[in-house]
Amino acid sequence: xxxxxxxxxxxxxxxxxxxxxxxxxxxxxxxxxxxxxxxxxxxxxxxxxxxxxxxxxxxxxxxxxxxxxxxxxxxxxxxxxxxxxxxxxxxxxxxxxxxxxxxxxxxxxxxxxxxxxxxxxxxxxxxxxxxxxxxxxxxxxxxxxxxxxxxxxxxxxxxxxxxxxxxxxxxxxxxxxxxxxxxxxxxxxxxxxxxxxxxxxxxxxxxxxxxxxxxxxxxxxxxxxxxxxxxxxxxxxxxxxxxx
Amino acid sequence: xxxxxxxxxxxxxxxxxxxxxxxxxxxxxxxxxxxxxxxxxxxxxxxxxxxxxxxxxxxxxxxxxxxxxxxxxxxxxxxxxxxxxxxxxxxxxxxxxxxxxxxxxxxxxxxxxxxxxxxxxxxxxxxxxxxxxxxxxxxxxxxxxxxxxxxxxxxxxxxxxxxxxxxxxxxxxxxxxxxxxxxxxxxxxxxxxxxxxxxxxxxxxxxxxxxxxxxxxxxxxxxxxxxxxxxxxxxxxxxxxxxxxxxxxxxxxxxxxxxxxxxxxxxxxxxxxxxxxxxxxxxxxxxxxxxxxxxxxxxxxxxxxxxxxxxxxxxxxxxxxxxxxxxxxxxxxxxxxxxxxxxxxxxxxxxxxxxxxxxxxxxxxxxxxxxxxxxxxxxxxxxxxxxxxxxxxxxxxxxxxxxxxxxxxxxxxxxxxxxxxxxxxxxxxxxxxxxxxxxxxxxxxxxxxxxxxxxxxxxxxxxxxxxxxxxxxxxxxxxxxxxxxxxxxxxxxxxxxxxxxxxxxxxxxxxxxxxxxxxxxxxxxxxxxxxxxxxxxxxxxxxxxxxxxxxxx
Amino acid sequence: xxxxxxxxxxxxxxxxxxxxxxxxxxxxxxxxxxxxxxxxxxxxxxxxxxxxxxxxxxxxxxxxxxxxxxxxxxxxxxxxxxxxxxxxxxxxxxxxxxxxxxxxxxxxxxxxxxxxxxxxxxxxxxxxxxxxxxxxxxxxxxxxxxxxxxxxxxxxxxxxx
Numbered sequence: 001x002x003x004x005x006x007x008x009x010x011x012x013x014x015x016x017x018x019x020x021x022x023x024x025x026x027x028x029x030x031x032x033x034x035x036x037x038x039x040x041x042x043x044x045x046x047x048x049x050x051x052x053x054x055x056x057x058x059x060x061x062x063x064x065x066x067x068x069x070x071x072x073x074x075x076x077x078x079x080x081x082x083x084x085x086x087x088x089x090x091x092x093x094x095x096x097x098x099x100x101x102x103x104x105x106x107x108x109x110x111x112x113x114x115x116x117x118x119x120x121x122x123x124x125x126x127x128x129x130x131x132x133x134x135x136x137x138x139x140x141x142x143x144x145x146x147x148x149x150x151x152x153x154x155x156x157x158x159x160x161x162x163x164x165x166x167x168x169x170x171x172x173x174x175x176x177x178x179x180x181x182x183x184x185x186x187x188x189x190x191x192x193x194x195x196x197x198x199x200x201x202x203x204x205x206x207x208x209x210x211x212x213x214x215x216x217x218x219x220x221x222x223x224x225x226x227x228x229x230x231x232x233x234x235x236x237x238x239x240x241x242x243x244x
Numbered sequence: 245x246x247x248x249x250x251x252x253x254x255x256x257x258x259x260x261x262x263x264x265x266x267x268x269x270x271x272x273x274x275x276x277x278x279x280x281x282x283x284x285x286x287x288x289x290x291x292x293x294x295x296x297x298x299x300x301x302x303x304x305x306x307x308x309x310x311x312x313x314x315x316x317x318x319x320x321x322x323x324x325x326x327x328x329x330x331x332x333x334x335x336x337x338x339x340x341x342x343x344x345x346x347x348x349x350x351x352x353x354x355x356x357x358x359x360x361x362x363x364x365x366x367x368x369x370x371x372x373x374x375x376x377x378x379x380x381x382x383x384x385x386x387x388x389x390x391x392x393x394x395x396x397x398x399x400x401x402x403x404x405x406x407x408x409x410x411x412x413x414x415x416x417x418x419x420x421x422x423x424x425x426x427x428x429x430x431x432x433x434x435x436x437x438x439x440x441x442x443x444x445x446x447x448x449x450x451x452x453x454x455x456x457x458x459x460x461x462x463x464x465x466x467x468x469x470x471x472x473x474x475x476x477x478x479x480x481x482x483x484x485x486x487x488x489x490x491x492x493x494x495x496x497x498x499x500x501x502x503x504x505x506x507x508x509x510x511x512x513x514x515x516x517x518x519x520x521x522x523x524x525x526x527x528x529x530x531x532x533x534x535x536x537x538x539x540x541x542x543x544x545x546x547x548x549x550x551x552x553x554x555x556x557x558x559x560x561x562x563x564x565x566x567x568x569x570x571x572x573x574x575x576x577x578x579x580x581x582x583x584x585x586x587x588x589x590x591x592x593x594x595x596x597x598x599x600x601x602x603x604x605x606x607x608x609x610x611x612x613x614x615x616x617x618x619x620x621x622x623x624x625x626x627x628x629x630x631x632x633x634x635x636x637x638x639x640x641x642x643x644x645x646x647x648x649x650x651x652x653x654x655x656x657x658x659x660x661x662x663x664x665x666x667x668x669x670x671x672x673x674x675x676x677x678x679x680x681x682x683x684x685x686x687x688x689x690x691x692x693x694x695x696x697x698x699x700x701x702x703x704x705x706x707x708x709x710x711x712x713x714x715x716x717x718x719x720x721x722x723x724x725x726x727x728x729x730x731x732x733x734x735x736x737x738x739x740x741x742x743x744x745x746x747x748x749x750x751x752x753x754x755x756x757x758x759x760x761x762x763x764x765x766x767x768x769x770x771x772x773x774x775x776x777x778x779x780x781x782x783x784x785x786x787x788x789x790x791x792x793x794x795x796x797x
Numbered sequence: 798x799x800x801x802x803x804x805x806x807x808x809x810x811x812x813x814x815x816x817x818x819x820x821x822x823x824x825x826x827x828x829x830x831x832x833x834x835x836x837x838x839x840x841x842x843x844x845x846x847x848x849x850x851x852x853x854x855x856x857x858x859x860x861x862x863x864x865x866x867x868x869x870x871x872x873x874x875x876x877x878x879x880x881x882x883x884x885x886x887x888x889x890x891x892x893x894x895x896x897x898x899x900x901x902x903x904x905x906x907x908x909x910x911x912x913x914x915x916x917x918x919x920x921x922x923x924x925x926x927x928x929x930x931x932x933x934x935x936x937x938x939x940x941x942x943x944x945x946x947x948x949x950x951x952x953x954x955x956x957x958x
Contacts, residue, residue, distance in 0.1 A: 026936055045552035046707045048747045060746055065552045074418035087743050091712035097877065099870050100958025101928035116955045121924040122916055125716050129869075129876035129911060146877075150705065169547065169705070172530065174715045210893065215958075241509055 006072040009203040015068045022050055022063035025076065033085055035092075035110065036151040037064040038201055042161055044152055049085055049114070052076045057072050060084075086225035094125040097132070097146035097172070103205040104217040110203035111149060120122035132177070137180050137187025140210055141199050143178065150176055153221070154198035161227060166192045178206075197224070245507040247393045248516055250384060251719055253506075257385035264302045264305065266343050269373055270330075273312075273459045274303030274491050275452070279765075280331070281316040286319075291339035299510040304382075307372040307460015313612040319373045326373075327352040335416050359629040360611055365592065365618045367600050368576040371461045377495055380502035383463040389508050391582035396472050396514045399582075404475040405431060408578065411586035412598040417443055417534075417571030418675045420597070420664035426568060429558040430476040433566030438478035440469050441562065441569040443539055444485040445494070447531040448647030449698060450606040451678030455669065456573035456614050457602070458485070458492035461576070462499035466522060468575030470509065472568050472581065473520045481522040482543050482562070487529055531648075531702035534748045536569045536705065548752035549704045571676065573602055593619030595694070597663035600676055605631045607682035608638060616663070624658040627681055638683035644691070646675030648698040649755030651762030652688065671762040673755070688767040689774055692759045693721040699756035710753030714742035717757060724774050729732040731775055738764060798874040799863075799929035800835075803936055813943055829855045833942060835862040835925075839872035839917045844906035853919040858947075860938070861915040864957060869914045871928075876911040883908070923948060927956045 004015045008030055014196075015024045025032050035047035043064045049061040053072035063154075068074065075081070093113065100106050114120075132145035155167040155178065166189050170179045180186040199207040201221040208217045222238075229235045262265065268288060288303050309317040314328035316336060325348055327338060341347045366372070375382035381390070386392050395404050409424030430438060442465060445455040450645055458465060469481045485493050500522055503509040509520045524542045532538050533548040540562050542548035561567020577599060582588045590598045597619040603626065606612045610632030617626060627633065627643055634640045642652040645662075651672035654658065661668050664674050682691060700714040720737040723729040741757035741764075748754045764771060801811070817828045827848070834856040841847050853859055864870040875883050889896045898906055915921050925938055934954045941948035 024706050036766075043552070044706075046749060048707050048709055048749065051747055059366075062552060062749075080898055084743050087740065088708050088747065091708055091716065093868070094716070095712045097874065098868075101864055101870055101872075103958065107957075112957055115957060116952055119952055119955060120952065121926070121955070122861070122914070122921070124919060125915075126719065127869060127873065127876070127914070128712075128715070129873060131877035149708075150711070171705070172532075173700060173703035173711055175703045176711065239500075 004068050004070050004072075006068040006070065006074065007168055008074045009076055012222060019067065020064055021052060021061075021066050021068050021074055023067065025063060030076060031117075032063050033114055034064060035114065035149065035203060036153065038156075038221055038224060039151050040226075040228040041156045041201075042144060047088070047149075047151060048237060049100065051081065051084065053078055053081065067190060080093055082118065089118045089120050090123045092149055093123045093180070094127050095121070095130070096148065097129060102214055103147065103216060104208045104212040105205040105219065106215040108218045109205060110219075116232065128174075135180070135186045136210070137185035138189075138192070138194070138210075139187065140194060141186070141207060142208050142210055143180075143186060143195065145177055147204045149204055150178070151203060152178075153201040153203065157197045157201050157224060161224060162193060162195050162197050164191050164193050164195075165174075174186055192218050201225075213226055216235075245513075246399055250389055250393055250514075252380060252389070253516075254384045257381040260463040261302075261385065262564050264300065265322060266301035268301055268303045268338070268343070269306040269309075269319040270303070271307070271309045271315060271317040271319075271373075272377060273456055274489075275308065275797050276315040276317060277310040277491070279315040283332050284316050284318065284335045287335040288339060288657045289335045292343075295339060295344055297339065297343050301339075303714070305378065306437040307377050308369070308614045309373045310364075310369070310455040311611060311614060313355065313610075323671045326354045326356060328354050328709050351452060360413045360613075360615075360632070363621070363625060363629050365600050365614050366590075367580050367592070368464075368573055368602050369456060369460075369614070370580070371464065371482070372456070373627065375461070377462070378498055380463060380506060380508075383461070388463055388579075388581060389467055390745065391579035392467050392470050392474075392508065393514050394545075394582055395474055396516045396518055401477065402476045404471060404582070404703050407586045408475070409586075411589040412596075413574065413577055414597060414599075414664065415570060415583060416573035416577070416601065416676070417508070418673060420674060423570060423574055425504045426558055426570070427472060427475050429556075430478075430566040433559060433686065437563075437564045437565045438476055439474065439562045439567040440473045440481040440564060441540065441543065441557075441567055442469055442481065442572060442575055443534060443569055444483055444489070444537065444572045445534040445539060446489075446676060447486065447534050447702075448676060448678040450604060450677055450680050451654070452604045453602040453614065453677045455489050455492050455574050456604075457576050458489065461494050462492075462495045463503065464502055464576045464579060465496075465572055466499055466509065466705050468578035469522060470513070470520045470524070470569070471578050472575065474518050476566070476568050478568065478745070479519045479521070479522065483522060484525045484527055484533070484543055484743075486527040488534075493524060493526060499511040500524070528659045530704070530753050531698075531737065532704040532750070534695070535752055537750070540567065540569065549706050550752070552749060557755050573677070577793045594661070594663050596665060597646060601662065601674065603679045605681065607644070607680035608685065609681040610633050610635060619663045620661045622658075623653060623660050623662055626662065627658070628741060631681060634681065634683040638685055640681070641684045641686065642682045642688065642691075644672075644680040644682060644750060645767075646673035647678045647756075648695040648702075649673075649752065649758050650675050650678070650692050651758045652691065652766060653762075654766040656766075671758065671765060673758075674725070687725075688763045688770045689721065689725055693718065693725055695759035696721055696756070699752065699759075703752065703756070707747075707749035707753060709744045710748045710750075710756060711741060713748070714753070714756050715734075717738060717744065717760060721760065724771060727774055727776065729775055734771060734775055765789045799932060800935060802932035804932070804935055806932075814939075827851050827855060831856040831859065833858045835860045836866050837862040839865045839869045839912040839914060840909065841872050841912035842908050846909065846918060849915060849918045850872065852948035858922045858924055858942070859915075859919065860923045861872070861921045862925050864926050864931055865925045866915045867926045869912050870958070872912040873914075877938075880908050880910060926948055928958050931956070 002017050036044045045062045045065045050063040052063045060085040134144045136142045157166045158167045180189045223231045226238050316330045318327045319329045337349045405427045413423040414420040527533050530548050533542045538548040538550040557567045557569050591677045591744050593599050600616050602616045642654050644652050657670050696718045700718045703710045703714050705711045741760050745757045818824050834852050861867045865872050884898045888898045938948040
């Protein structure tokens with residue numbers, strides 16, 4: 001297997017063939033913010049938070065899907081990228097109804113973490129305050145679409161790992177919504193196995209355990225990588241890194 | 245069918261046509277259908293019957309005659325004469341006077357030496373107004389399927405690709421990627437199955453080039469696709485047409501059936517080992533499905549959402565197999581290139597952008613319609629010579645090229661040459677070929693708002709910059725139009741537009757802010773005049789803040 | 798209340814600042830020539846809006862204080878609904894007696910169409926978030942101001958919820 005040497009933020013790194021820029025950065029503790037990306041699931045490339053600059057191209061590239069080539073020069077945190085990332089988080093914050101103070105994942109929320117990472121002190125865009133629905137028909141779980149960031153981790157984990165494909169997206173543009181089956185109440189879904197994987201991987205408080213109070217819900221999305229590795233490679237180990 | 249059979253068929257058809265002294269071709273494209281060509285058709289038929297002229301002339305529904313704003317149009321081959329604004333009464337006069345007595349109907353005649361016609365160069369539209377859109381025989385009589393025959397009997401696939409590369413044909417869907425290069429990548433891809441896809445999901449407001457080609461000359465597209473299939477080693481093609489084009493879909497279905505019947509599609513075409521079939525896929529009306537990766541997903545029956553490239557469709561397309569995907573107009577150029585040679589094609593247009601481009605001119609212009617011009621023509625010529633300029637009493641302000649996500653070109657750039665690279669220098673793009681002329685009765689902020697609303701509605705919602713960004717762009721423009729925005733809002737709008745352009749996943753988001761960016765660039769005053777002045781009580785601007793001075797206790 | 802959490806540091810602070818207006822101080826009019834105003838809560842009715850403009854006019858620095866002032870937070874949870882629907886719910890459906898919407902009294906402030914964060918109404922200079930902001934965060938910001946600097950909160954002090 002060939003090794004590729006390339007530069008991230010002025011330092012040289014080597015990558016195995018097939019590695020993405022994000023994987024190499026993560027392995028070397030270079031922070032690149034992500035949201036839709038989750039190790040173990042297919043890459044979606046939609047949140048655009050992980051975009052990086054590559055010397056010689058005017059375009060920006062998502063680190064999660066872009067593979068390094070020999071001698072490539074990558075920059076992960078220029079002023080422009082920081083500005084764009086902050087703006088993307090602002091857009092996300094303005095899109096939903098995110099009231100941290102009354103949210104089940106307050107303090108354990110990836111959207112909150114992102115806001116801190118991009119040093120978001122206030123949102124310059126007007127909040128849209130959409131009227132989204134909440135579905136509490138499932139016996140164990142709730143989906144509150146007001147808090148959904150449409151990362152589709154739930155859609156992917158349900159399709160790729162649990163192979164149930166309960167979740168999908170309806171509508172388009174700003175009206176997109178996650179729906180169960182063909183937009184049926186979640187509790188009536190015959191395809192749902194109640195495995196709860198979607199709840200664990202959801203980065204925000206959109207999917208949560210019934211009965212959780214404010215700040216009580218802790219997500220644990222790292223286990224997906226363990227399951228996928230165990231299934232595909234028959235490796236049954238959990239590293240500290242994965243348990244993060 | 246053999247090549248000899250094809251030529252025999254062509255000669256038979258040519259002889260049949262020669263029996264008539266006159267051929268009356270009425271435009272049967274959607275534009276003239278909606279301005280009432282059915283009544284014209286009926287009246288022509290009735291008059292021919294009543295005056296017993298059916299031996300002398302035949303009547304045919306043909307493809308778009310170009311001057312859509314003056315329809316319904318009727319073309320009489322003897323003369324040749326083009327008639328405009330033909331109603332039932334005029335139709336009767338055409339039969340009685342022109343056919344019956346050999347006198348032209350002056351009142352409806354259009355001068356064919358007018359710059360509208362004289363400045364054009366027809367390759368893609370060469371059969372418009374010449375052949376019956378629903379007859380494969382007439383297409384064959386006009387050298388149809390000659391190029392496919394030549395490719396299959398005289399050329400190896402590599403030669404076909406090399407010919408297309410030498411011609412310099414570039415994708416007519418907008419981006420201008422070299423077609424030959426794309427085919428070459430697919431040809432070299434190792435796979436048990438490859439596909440050829442035609443993008444006929446023309447969704448730009450005001451654009452109707454692809455529709456006109458499909459309605460008027462569907463076989464030309466099928467032939468181009470079959471040649472592509474032979475060149476890359478594919479045996480299956482798909483045409484993705486939007487459901488809003490029912491007439492195009494009907495004509496395509498008819499054309500595919502005719503070609504299959506004659507063995508021009510199917511197994512062992514021209515007694516070679518080449519098999520090719522074409523199926524139609526009908527889009528459900530999402531603009532984003534014109535984006536190639538979204539289109540391919542839609543063809544496969546999945547949700548039409550773009551995905552990150554690479555891998556490109558030429559490596560992993562339909563069902564992860566190498567797939568050629570080109571626009572209608574690109575395929576329509578293929579057969580003429582093979583028939584006339586790459587040198588002939590490369591000599592037309594400019595060195596970097598050879599050939600012609602079809603444009604649909606619409607908006608505040610005297611003669612809206614469908615035109616085909618050599619690449620590198622000055623924009624001024626298109627708008628003023630061909631389009632006739634803006635209506636009386638108004639002044640030209642801008643031309644919007646490239647669809648909703650294109651840019652506005654102002655008066656000072658009227659002499660720009662229309663080719664892929666030049667248009668980009670002023671923030672516009674070739675796009676698929678929509679051209680909307682805007683005069684001084686329109687406000688550019690409102691124009692930008694209109695196009696941004698379109699982009700917002702058509703965003704698929706996958707990536708955040710496009711999904712939420714286009715919404716905020718629209719809301720800010722609305723605020724500016726209403727006179728409620730401040731300078732801060734304007735600055736934020738500009739910042740947001742650049743961010744959405746640079747970070748969006750697919751072409752839709754990346755180009756959605758173009759309308760705003762180009763109007764801000766060229767018509768900034770129109771924005772500034774709508775902003776709230778500080779004197780009018782703008783609380784954000786006249787407030788100063790400062791760090792308090794601390795007195796030591 | 799969070800302000801009071803600064804505990805003994807309040808005594809130190811009292812020597813350096815003069816409190817000229819507060820919901821807990823008995824001052825009726827918002828004074829002129831104020832150095833710094835901490836504004837808490839979202840702008841949700843006509844009185845808030847008027848007050849916000851007055852504060853801006855009379856203050857050199859305005860700090861949006863807490864999540865409600867910064868994002869709308871809980872106050873903004875009414876925003877997806879129509880004002881009439883909210884009033885009907887509050888004053889009629891959930892009222893035990895005197896079921897009517899009190900819209901005939903001009904002394905009662907009218908709800909705005911939506912509750913808004915402070916910076917959508919007036920210019921804001923500094924945002925201190927948190928529900929509530931922590932005492933340390935406030936202490937940091939106030940101290941920076943006393944040193945003559947506009948506080949730039951270190952990431953560790955960024956906190957929503």
